[in-house]
Amino acid sequence: MTALTLIRHNAHQIDVDGHAMMMHVPSSSLFELDGVGRDVYDLFNRFDSVDSEVMRTELGARHSPDSLAECISSFIDLDILREPGIVEAPRVIAKVDEIPLSTIVLNVNTGCNLSCTYCYKEDLTTPSKGVKMSFETAKASFEMLLKQAKNRDQVNLVFFGGEPLSNYPLIREMVPYAEARAAQEGKKIDFSLTTNGTLLTEPMVDWLNEHRFGLTVSMDGPKAMHDANRITVGGNGTYDVVAHKVRMLLSRYTARAVGVRVTLTRGVTDVLGIHHHLKNELGFAEVGFGPATSGPIASFNLDNDALKQVFSDMKTLGRRYVDAACRGENIGFSNMHQLLTDIAQGTKKVVPCGAGLGLLAVDKDGDLHLCHRFVGSDQPTYGNVGRGIDVPKLAAFIEGAQDRSSFGCKTCRIRSICAGGCYHESYAKQGDPFAPVYHYCDLLRDWVDFGIESYVRIMKNNPSFFRNHIEPRSAKV
Structure with missing residues (x-):
């Protein structure tokens, strides 16, 4: 064989309980190396290049020529091995000719009855100054969605804010309209809503239940932690009100599991304690954590040491998750x-x-944004529900987002999972939606490695967990 060299950024090995797992980075495929695969990969890690003589000297006594040749051929096909000096082909940019939406996010009110210290919403204001979306704008948004989703079986309508329930009359008007129009077009429709929980009433919960909303509540844990940041416009903590409303919600809501989203800020980082309270004491079905690193008030953002601790605690909770999954829980x-x-x-x-491709967000005036996080920002908009999507402008953004090699993503081992990270996080932190979330990079690589370890352990001990818990959840997202 001719001399070959290892393309290190296309393969990543993780040893899990004696199993040599390899992630093929370009495809995110995961497979277990057999004995010859492990030895060949190790050999190429030790030498800058390997020819037939080195191969025969190092591995000839342990493996047959045929098995070595078969392994080498497989690695070449995967572009894990390559002849030295061959220039890597430039990334192929997929041209965007249309925007096949599946989801529209309606920002139904700029007003919010809370004044959370870390809120990223740049158009947020008090309830008295809030501007509510009109039914005509909401209706035009949904009609645009139906037009763009002509080849999809299901569409998703998301209500956001401010506090979306502060414009509950619009939601009540929009849902039956959307259900009827979706039925006319032969499509299923899914509704979702994120709320701070303060405005929930029993009749409202029953109506949301009737229409099978996917509900997420924003809550930050036990009283002291929640009240540190999630306060009213007048500065009062909201835990007591929210906890009371949540108990009522969870006792009545039967259509779907209700999740909670936690924002971790400086001083509010007890991942294990927060999860225990929200899951085991209040009864949420799922708890998700979002570290604040780029909010408008720097004093609330997590610094590097706090962020490292958060990821460490998330791995501790993750190990508990794996242990439970192996038991079928x-x-x-x-x-x-x-x-x-x-x-x-x-x-x-x-x-x-999917921001800009499968999803767009609509503001009160009908202007189109990449996602709900950009509403109110100084970033460009991409058309209007009245005029339609500015496809060339949006296509240029999506095509530009596909190649972040100038930022170092080209050789990152999780590039096919991360793809550079959240546009808004990059914009808020670095002023450029294309700049990778560098403050997360090492932590995310470690988090993905932890995920691979977790996946292997669950698959070895209880593979049915994926069928019973992961696949059904994925189908609903």
């Missing part, structure tokens, strides 16, 4: 659900999320 940790979904499905991303 689900402790409701959303971050682990998503991580295992990405690994189990071999997620291969060319862009970090």
Whole structure:
């Protein structure tokens, strides 16, 4: 054979309980190396290049020529091995000719009855100054969604804010309209809503239950931690009100499991304690954590040391998740659900999320944004529900987002899972939606390695967990 060299950024090995697992980075595929595969990969890690003489000297006594040749051929096909000096082909940019939406996010009110210290919403204001979306704008948004989703079987309508329930009359008007129009077009429809919980009433919960909303509550844990940041416009803590409303919600809501999203800020980082309270004491089905690193008030953002501790604690909770999964139990940790979904499905991303492709957000005036996080920001908009999507402008953004090699993503081992990270996180932290989330990079690589270890252990001990818990959840997302 001619001399070959290892393309290190296309393969990543992780040893898990004696199993040599390899992730093929370009495809995010995961497979176990056999004895010859392990020895060949180790050999190429030790030498800058390997020819037939080195191969015969180092491994000829341990493996047959045929088995070595077969392994080498497989690694070449995967572009894990390559002849030295061959220039890597430039990334192929997929042209965007249309925007096949599946989801529209309606920002139904700029007003919010809370004044959370870390809120990223740049158009947020008090209830008295809030501007509510009109039914005509909401209706035009949904009609645009139906037009763009002509080849999809299901569409998703998301209500956001501010506090979306502060414009509950619009939601009540919009849902039956959307249900009727979706039925006319032969499509299923799914509704979802994120709320701070303060405005929930029993009749409201029953109506949301009737229409099978996917509900997420924003709550930050036990009283002291929740009240540190989630306060009213007048500065009062909201835990007592929210906890009372949540208990009522969870006692009445039967359509779907209700999750909670936690924002971790400086001083509010007790991942284990927060999860225990929200899952085991209040009764949420799932708890998900979002570290705040780029909020408008720097004093609330997690610094590098706090962020490292948060990820360490998330891994501790993740180990509890794995132990429970091996017993066939689900402790409701959303971050682990998503991580295992990405690994189990071999997620291969060319862009970090569906923002701008499968999803757009609409503001009160009908202008179109990449996602709900950009509403109110100084970033460009991409058309209007009245005029339609500015496809060339949006296509240019999506095509530009596919190649972040100038930022170092080209050789990152989780590039097909991360794809550079959240546009808004990058914009808020670095002023550029294309700049990778560098403050997360090492931590995310370690988190993915932890996910691979977790996946292997669950598969070895209780593979039915994926069928019973991960796959059904993925189908609903």
